[in-house]
Amino acid sequence: MRLLVAAMASELEAFPEALEGFDQLVTGEGKMQATYALxxxxxxxxxxxxxxxxxxxxxxxxxxxxxxxxGSALQHDVFDLEGVAGQHVSLPARVSTGREGVLIATGDSFVGDAGITAVIRPSGAGLVDMETYAYIWVAQQFGVPIRAFRAISDRAEDGALVDFRAAIARCSVMLRETVRQEYGV
Structure with missing residues (x-):
């Protein structure tokens, strides 16, 4: 059995309530809720x-x-004792799914400001979210393989929250099709 995980129920809107071979989990938004629920x-x-x-x-x-x-995740909103951004005091700077893919920057705040995006961009991350680092880290602690798929809902700049709200249903449909293609369900 696999576990299908999303932060918000709306991200699973295009999925059937029961998906053969999968349990489903909605964790809530942000690193703390993601860590706890998973x-x-x-x-x-x-x-x-x-x-x-x-x-x-x-x-x-x-x-x-x-x-x-x-492919991997970093935390864009943490600093080590020397003040180095992205370096946590006790957690790894990056965690990996073990697969090829995009680097995502995870933080506890919704990024919807061009200034913040400009600060994150030099990290090499292509995407930004609020949970992926936590999901990967927890999976590693339990020794469970993990794959993560993220649909771009907005450009994480001014007006992103409005774009995000309008895009969730479209993204859910794209994510459902990806799971269908990858897992045949």
Whole structure:
């Protein structure tokens, strides 16, 4: 059995309530809720794989507004004792799914400001979200393989929150098609 994970129920809107071979989990938004909910799910059940679906802001203008598989994640909103951005005091700077894909920058705030996007962009991240780093880190702690797919909902700049709200249904349809293509369900 696999675990299909999303931060928000609206990201699963295009998915059937029951998807053969998958349990479903909605964690809530942000790193803390993602960590807590996924830890509880993995403590209660054995899964062969975690499949994350959701939306992300596109901060690399070269990335098309489609679904992208995530290869690794960093936290853009943490600093180590020397003040180095993206370096946590006790967590790895980057976590990896073990697959080829886009680097995503995870933080606890919705990014919808060109100034913040400009600060994150030099990290090399192509996308920004609020949960992926946490999902990958938790999966690693439990030794469960993980794949993450993120659909670009907005460009993470001025007006992004309005764009995001309008884009969730479109993104859910694209994510559903990706899961259908990847897993045949």
């Amino acid at each position: 830890t509880r799910a993995l403590s209660a059940n054995d899964y062969e794989e975690i499949v994350v679906v959701g939306t992300a802001g596109g901060i690399d203008p070269e990335l098309d507004a489609v679904v992208h598989e995530i």
